[in-house]
Amino acid sequence: MLEPINPKQWDYRLAAHLLNRAGFGGPPDEIERLAKIGFDKAISYFVDFDRVSDPTPAPAWAKAESEEQWEQRSAARRAADPKQRSQIDAMRRSQERKNLSDLLGWWLKRMANGSRPLQEKLTLFWHDHFATSYEKLENAYLMWLQNETFRRNAAGNWTRMLEEITVDPAMLVWLDQHTSNKRHPNENYAREVMELFSLGEGNYTERDVVETARALTGLALDKTRQNYVYKPEIHDEGAKTVLGKTGNLDWQDVLKLIQLQPQSQRFIAGKLWTWFAGVPPSRELTDALAEELRRSANHFQPMLKVLFSSQEFYSPEVLAAQVKSPVQWLVGTCRVLGRELPPPDTCDSMLTSLGQRLFFPPDVNGWVDGPDWITTNNLLDRYNLVERLILGDPGRKITPAPVAKLFTRAELADKAAFLAALERRFFLVPLEDSQKKTLFDFLAARRALDDATVQQTIRLALSTPQYQLT
Amino acid sequence: MNPPTTLKTRREFLRTTLLGGAVSWTVPAFIDSTFTALNSEAADKGPQAASRDGRIVVLLQIAGGNDGLNTIVPFTNDHYYKARPTIGLQARSLIKLTRELGLHPSLAGLRSLIVGGQLAVVQGVGYPNPNRSHFRGTDIWATASDADKFVNTGWLGRYFDNACAGADPTVGIAVSRQRPLSFAGKSGKGINVDNPDNYRFMVSSKDDAGTMATTQQSYRELNQSSSTMAADAAASINYVKRVALDVQVSSDQIIARSKSIENKAKYPSSQLGNSLKLIARWIAGGMPTRVYYASQGGYDTHINQPPAHERLLKDLGDSIQAFTDDLKALGHFNRVLLMTFSEFGRRVKENASTGTDHGAGSMLFVVAPKVKSSLLGKYPSLAPADLHQGDLKYNVDFRQVYAGVLEGWLQTPSQPILGQQFEPLALV
Numbered sequence: 020m021l022e023p024i025n026p027k028q029w030d031y032r033l034a035a036h037l038l039n040r041a042g043f044g045g046p047p048d049e050i051e052r053l054a055k056i057g058f059d060k061a062i063s064y065f066v067d068f069d070r071v072s073d074p075t076p077a078p079a080w081a082k083a084e085s086e087e088q089w090e091q092r093s094a095a096r097r098a099a100d101p102k103q104r105s106q107i108d109a110m111r112r113s114q115e116r117k118n119l120s121d122l123l124g125w126w127l128k129r130m131a132n133g134s135r136p137l138q139e140k141l142t143l144f145w146h147d148h149f150a151t152s153y154e155k156l157e158n159a160y161l162m163w164l165q166n167e168t169f170r171r172n173a174a175g176n177w178t179r180m181l182e183e184i185t186v187d188p189a190m191l192v193w194l195d196q197h198t199s200n201k202r203h204p205n206e207n208y209a210r211e212v213m214e215l216f217s218l219g220e221g222n223y224t225e226r227d228v229v230e231t232a233r234a235l236t237g238l239a240l241d242k243t244r245q246n247y248v249y250k251p252e253i254h255d256e257g258a259k260t261v262l263g264k265t266g267n268l269d270w271q272d273v274l275k276l277i278q279l280q281p282q283s284q285r286f287i288a289g290k291l292w293t294w295f296a297g298v299p300p301s302r303e304l305t306d307a308l309a310e311e312l313r314r315s316a317n318h319f320q321p322m323l324k325v326l327f328s329s330q331e332f333y334s335p336e337v338l339a340a341q342v343k344s345p346v347q348w349l350v351g352t353c354r355v356l357g358r359e360l361p362p363p364d365t366c367d368s369m370l371t372s373l374g375q376r377l378f379f380p381p382d383v384n385g386w387v388d389g390p391d392w393i394t395t396n397n398l399l400d401r402y403n404l405v406e407r408l409i410l411g412d413p414g415r416k417i418t419p420a421p422v423a424k425l426f427t428r429a430e431l432a433d434k435a436a437f438l439a440a441l442e443r444r445f446f447l448v449p450l451e452d453s454q455k456k457t458l459f460d461f462l463a464a465r466r467a468l469d470d471a472t473v474q475q476t477i478r479l480a481l482s483t484p485q486y487q488l489t
Numbered sequence: 490m491n492p493p494t495t496l497k498t499r500r501e502f503l504r505t506t507l508l509g510g511a512v513s514w515t516v517p518a519f520i521d522s523t524f525t526a527l528n529s530e531a532a533d534k535g536p537q538a539a540s541r542d543g544r545i546v547v548l549l550q551i552a553g554g555n556d557g558l559n560t561i562v563p564f565t566n567d568h569y570y571k572a573r574p575t576i577g578l579q580a581r582s583l584i585k586l587t588r589e590l591g592l593h594p595s596l597a598g599l600r601s602l603i604v605g606g607q608l609a610v611v612q613g614v615g616y617p618n619p620n621r622s623h624f625r626g627t628d629i630w631a632t633a634s635d636a637d638k639f640v641n642t643g644w645l646g647r648y649f650d651n652a653c654a655g656a657d658p659t660v661g662i663a664v665s666r667q668r669p670l671s672f673a674g675k676s677g678k679g680i681n682v683d684n685p686d687n688y689r690f691m692v693s694s695k696d697d698a699g700t701m702a703t704t705q706q707s708y709r710e711l712n713q714s715s716s717t718m719a720a721d722a723a724a725s726i727n728y729v730k731r732v733a734l735d736v737q738v739s740s741d742q743i744i745a746r747s748k749s750i751e752n753k754a755k756y757p758s759s760q761l762g763n764s765l766k767l768i769a770r771w772i773a774g775g776m777p778t779r780v781y782y783a784s785q786g787g788y789d790t791h792i793n794q795p796p797a798h799e800r801l802l803k804d805l806g807d808s809i810q811a812f813t814d815d816l817k818a819l820g821h822f823n824r825v826l827l828m829t830f831s832e833f834g835r836r837v838k839e840n841a842s843t844g845t846d847h848g849a850g851s852m853l854f855v856v857a858p859k860v861k862s863s864l865l866g867k868y869p870s871l872a873p874a875d876l877h878q879g880d881l882k883y884n885v886d887f888r889q890v891y892a893g894v895l896e897g898w899l900q901t902p903s904q905p906i907l908g909q910q911f912e913p914l915a916l917v
Contacts, residue, residue, distance in 0.1 A: 195791050203841025207791055220625055340725050374666045384624045390728045394668045394681035395736045403691045457710040483711050484729035
């Protein structure tokens with residue numbers, strides 16, 4: 020179980036698989052580079068991302084408001100008449116929206132062009148795992164702060180991640196924990212922290228939820244609602260029993276008790292495997308991954324190295340069998356088309372229609388990954404949106420993809436060579452003979468491989484079931 | 490752009506494009522077996538086998554856990570006001586159903602249906618060992634499983650499998666981007682449509698007509714070409730191929746039939762309103778669909794419940810009113826049963842944030858041409874001694890309601906679909 024593959028097997032196909040899963044895919048020259056540097060170095064390039072410098076600055080607006088600023092703003096709002104107040108509120112909402120759009124562009128760019136693809140892939144994983152929506156927060160700064168917490172702990176320590184998220188201001192608002200107090204404990208976070216974040220349904224009792232809610236009281240926000248504070252006066256000091264242990268438990272005690280359950284490693288290790296492999300793990304595999312996590316004192320990085328090196332990860336049922344998430348589809352398509360991302364608002368509407376609007380997960384359970392990404396509706400959307408990514412769309416400020424640059428002169432001079440290059444660039448799942456014949460017939464009816472023909476052929480090729488997989 | 494006008498059933502589609510000789514490549518195994526089944530069961534019997542009298546079910550998910558207690562209010566019950574000193578609704582504001590029960594005032598849209606004997610409130614709906622998780626709760630309702638069993642097919646998917654052999658994939662339409670788990674079944678029938686205007690393969694109008702036609706033709710071929718379903722092929726590729734095929738079978742008729750009809754009622758401009766508006770057009774336009782699925786979210790009212798709940802119920806009541814008025818005007822109301830559901834009700838006692846936490850045992854609405862009674866089931870007791878961990882106890886298993894829909898309305902045996910025999914609730 021979890022034995023590394025033989026480094027001699029390392030080739031273009033396996034390197035492409037790693038680039039797709041640990042990152043967001045990429046063009047043939049990147050895959051060739053990974054194939055050439057060898058297995059160990061390729062794995063290390065992704066997993067040891069803390070050794071690669073990351074010069075991306077934070078967005079200029081991403082700063083907490085000081086207490087004075089907050090006081091001033093609140094006073095101005097209080098002093099305003101109802102009409103002015105609604106104008107003030109509208110202006111603030113629109114500024115927040117603008118910042119959020121900027122944040123989306125900032126993050127997508129990190130995915131598409133950043134120096135640490137696995138860190139961004141994991142940040143996306145955590146956003147899906149601790150799914151928090153702007154819908155309720157209406158605060159771009161808090162979304163950014165949480166995104167940075169995901170990034171900072173992306174391959175870090177599981178215990179630490181859970182602690183930081185429990186006191187993350189966005190999470191405190193999202194699951195109402197900041198409104199909870201000893202007289203009226205709110206169960207929302209208490210339930211989800213066990214059900215969705217750390218143990219899974221069936222690994223705790225309803226009583227544990229009720230008692231955890233009491234233990235978690237004390238967590239609060241300052242008056243600006245941007246910073247976590249602990250308020251001992253609202254903490255329930257009575258005895259509680261959580262996961263079999265009784266005492267005057269507080270939030271840190273509860274998180275420790277959760278982490279002491281072997282299920283907490285199994286739960287997150289299994290979920291990470293599913294995320295990267297695209298198929299659920301066997302029981303034995305889950306146990307083996309959880310064991311790796313335990314061995315490294317809950318540190319993800321060594322486990323991820325084992326995962327990405329393992330024979331299981333490169334097995335036939337894993338290779339090329341994952342349905343691309345909309346984010347993977349969008350970022351990956353831009354990368355293989357050698358094009359820049361569309362502007363943030365366009366990306367936002369594309370991801371919305373494909374069912375994965377970042378910063379707006381459908382609920383606290385996150386998105387439903389896997390084949391469910393594809394419905395009749397979403398498949399057609401993918402086929403129609405890819406046309407815009409290739410041909411461009413001035414109305415949505417999408418430039419055409421520089422398709423001619425993707426192929427050599429020799430490839431553009433010969434239709435068979437062109438189709439072979441097209442397949443190599445875009446497909447890990449081979450097209451069928453009948454599909455190749457369709458594309459060949461399409462080309463045969465055209466005189467030359469001019470730009471329009473190259474564009475249309477790529478569009479058709481990417482409008483296939485095979486392209487939806489990675 | 491030329492709006493495509495040809496309507497094809499799956500059967501015609503398969504025959505003309507796959508077996509008609511125009512296309513010479515191998516027939517994929519799964520299409521082949523589908524076709525064989527079609528041939529033996531339904532081929533050449535005219536249009537696809539419709540349900541009896543062309544009856545239709547519209548399932549309306551109200552997601553997040555609707556507060557049943559504040560939807561239908563026991564306004565003479567002291568326990569109610571004691572448990573809900575802040576958010577309890579006062580008797581005078583309610584739409585009275587009986588001397589003890591009243592509807593939330595925002596549901597005024599439902600008044601004419603109540604008067605007409607076309608709306609039933611099913612009270613005290615739930616199941617044994619209720620689960621307070623949104624996700625598990627929703628899955629239990631979708632799969633109709635026992636609370637301690639995990640099932641990966643939905644009750645409507647099993648209805649399609651059991652009772653709709655030979656039907657088009659459009660036998661079920663969910664107005665959504667994501668497929669509801671209720672639709673999951675072995676035969677994979679049921680499609681998703683978010684906006685019919687975009688429900689087609691678009692070719693840039695820069696090209697001349699001839700080129701556009703060639704591109705369309707190539708797209709069709711590329712997405713039919715699932716040659717052999719190799720045994721070792723990943724399940725995911727086979728799944729996407731089938732969806733690609735369903736798209737082609739359904740695209741033309743989805744567009745044409747949503748355009749052939751004009752709505753005759755004014756709907757709220759909400760997501761729910763728009764979904765029901767579309768469904769009314771498909772029904773009147775002659776889609777062979779038996780089950781429609783629409784949803785409305787936002788019922789997870791942990792905080793500051795009153796204004797949110799008011800807004801949601803108003804949207805719900807007004808949308809249902811518009812939908813039923815529309816169907817009546819279009820002459821199709823007699824074919825339609827609409828049923829709402831929510832994954833759970835809420836805790837009897839309000840919380841510290843002027844809201845309510847997850848609970849159990851709740852209620853649902855059924856709208857049909859003629860219902861047995863405007864109140865079905867019993868209103869659960871609110872006496873603290875009668876509660877289970879602060880939650881209402883159910884007296885109608887939700888699967889009895891499903892059995893009532895299947896047997897009483899769709900006139901098909903419910904046992905093979907629900908996996909157990911439930912006493913059908915007499916709805917209609």
